[in-house]
Amino acid sequence: MSSTLPLSPRRLPRGFTLIEMVIAVAMVAILAALALPNYREHVVRSQITEATQALADARAAMEQYYLNQRSYTGGPCATAATIGTFTIACTTVPTAEAYEITATGSQASAGFTFAVDHHGTQRTYALPAGWGNVPSGGYPCWIGSKGQTC
Structure with a gap:
């Protein structure tokens, strides 16, 4: 009889090596570094949309008030409202014939100021750094994205 040595069982690889884990973590970090600024800009743009919609709604309320009272004095924009990260309020006390409503940003939307008046004229009075320079x-118009102009 011949004696045979038992065959050693072949070791199957299990798990990941350290270098594979480092590469995977580096790839995730690079993707996050690229995606995070785009995500933040998207969130700010959605907040701008909320603010401009609130301005349009406030203007409609003022016009409805004018139809009923024949004056803007004492209209609904006399009370400030907070919509998302914007404060919606009249910049001055409405007169019988005129008003201007502004949306001023705070927190993530700090630096933005939008307005609409009794003629329906839309204005952007301020933008944060990196979004462009606002002329005097x-x-x-209402600027809704970086680098946009009217």
């Missing part, structure tokens, strides 16, 4: 008197 503001832009004659």
